[in-house]
Amino acid sequence: MRHGEFRHPRLVQVYDAECAWGPDDDFFQAVVDETPAARVLDLGCGTGRLTVALAAAGHTVTGVDPAGASLAAARVRPGGQQVTWIEGTSAVLPDGAFDVAVLTSHVAQYFVDDAEWARTLADLHRALAPGGRLVFDARDPADRRWERWNPVDSPRRIRLPDGDEVRAWTETTGVRDDAVSFTHHYHFADGEELLSSATLRFRTEAQLRDSLGTAGFTVDRIHGGWRREPVGQGDGEFLVIAHASRLAPVA
Structure with a gap:
């Protein structure tokens, strides 16, 4: 998505x-x-x-x-x-x-x-x-932030208002010139996994x-x-x- x-x-x-x-x-x-x-x-x-x-x-x-x-x-x-x-x-x-x-x-x-x-x-x-x-x-593209969007550096746990915890991580899926594509992975306590993808421009x-x-x-x-x-x-x-x-x- x-x-x-x-x-x-x-x-x-x-x-x-x-x-x-x-x-x-x-x-x-x-x-x-x-x-x-x-x-x-x-x-x-x-x-x-x-x-x-x-x-x-x-x-x-x-x-x-x-x-x-x-x-x-x-x-x-x-x-x-x-x-x-x-x-x-x-x-x-x-x-x-x-x-x-x-x-x-x-x-x-x-x-x-x-x-x-x-x-x-x-x-x-x-x-x-x-x-x-x-x-x-x-x-700032000189910071090369996208290099830290990977399964090792990006995992996090997000606590929702109802107390449930969501496990999330981000992966870079493509770098072309100054445009970077990535996907966020979200794993819910009930077993559902949702993905969210986007592309950002680093001017x-x-x-x-x-x-x-x-x-x-x-x-x-x-x-x-x-x-x-x-x-x-x-x-x-x-x-x-x-x-x-x-x-x-x-x-």
Whole structure:
């Protein structure tokens, strides 16, 4: 199953249990909070962990995601009623409606095709007010994270709210240029095994900067870790903060 942890109700529950609040959430919360009472877009919001927290902090928040099962979990999360939830992609975004847009949990890497990534950035530029900020994370390919996605390094046990435990591990199934394919394996206490596959694009810093510039963004900062370390000295991340600097992207 492609993207099963976002689309399959049972795997959505596992994903939500595995992905607890962490330093990444602290980073995004702090950046968004630099704009008081902001109109915030969380594109690819998933089950809404950060989305709801941003709303609780006093922002007006819209969560957008194409996966209905993830949004169903987000809507019933405590505090979910404070968020506007939309099932869809960046194409549905209204013009000039947001002060800050965030893409978290490496959502930016799911846009494997350059044309799709360019369309998404153009939509985000259109949806942001002049000078509005875009904040997202992507893994630094120099860190070669995919080499640790194997049965030896990736096994984990995930405890669900009902007390059941799920055994999980990840395997890399293909590397072609800067696109990496992988499969998550999930083994449930009742004997069921579910698989979820995906492909991620590992763009370089130069590629990210070029694509943002073409879409009309100016890059303010790129950090290498959740404590805002320089690139290459943090957590193997690109944490990008940019702002909409032109009225429209370059044609």
